[in-house]
Amino acid sequence: MKALITGADGFIGQVLLKRLINNGFKVRILTRNLKKKKIDNCEFFKVDLTSNTEDLSQVAVGCDFIFNCAGELTDKKKMYDLHVIGTERLIKGVLESYRIDKKQKHWIQLSSIGVYGNSQNHTKGVTINENFKIKPVGEYEQTKAMSDAIIISYSKTNNLTYTILRPSTVVGTLMPNDSFKSLLNAIKNYQFFFIGSKNSISTYIHVDDVVDALLVISKHQSAKNQTFNLSNDCYLVDIVDSISNTYGLKGNFLCFSEKIVRVIAFIFSNFSRFPLTQSRIDSLTSEVKYSSKKIKSMLDFKPSKSIPEFSSKYIRRSDV
16 A cells, blocks of 8 residues: 655654554655655655645555645644645645546545634533534634535545544644643642633543544545544543642642633733633633544544543653
């Protein structure tokens, strides 16, 4: 099997690349910067998906799968060009490749659970599944939703199948997620407090589970033309207890009124170092869950990496 991968330098893409090679795939990597070192069973194509001068007709020739893991997380000005324009250009290149090699391609899209919108806009305690209407709010979420729609649209009239995987916030040893690191450090240093209640839900998924899901998708015919959510939800208090047990903390963290905390966050919003933003409070008070039942029932896959267990291991590792 041969796979084309975008975003191979990213947090998830790096893990996926290693797993594809270990599973016997030949891999073609699209990158803006050619690597000097060689990787067995890999070839590199220098491509900028945001450039309208690039010829992408050859990029997927001979490939069975396209793993689209490219994503811009920080620069809002680049998100539309990469997620929307870049996706459409790459799809057109993949379709041109099919006309050359007559080999059907399966597009596996790494999307985001955020396309369903801000958790505060959903009924408290609701469990969101793939049938929920998408309501993206931020630039990242909106452009990811547009990218998903482009893939589905092209698959209806062309020889292209797809699977969309929508993970929740992805964590792992090399994660770029500073907010998760800050949360764990706050608990460890006894600077944490609950907001509103102790019933909030933490919606995280370990990077290994995301990559495992992507590989499982590539092996199942039933995954074609489907969308799957993926999250390993737990109670925030379980993460707090896990770290408390690791460091021998008493665990009796205070709980403050959500209204008061939001007012304080608003007052200090102009101070760049103030740790609590309104979006962060949204996350710490959410009681919305994300269901992974569909991927379990159709592909017999479920997450195996406990988030509370990972949290304690990660924070211990950061002590070294």
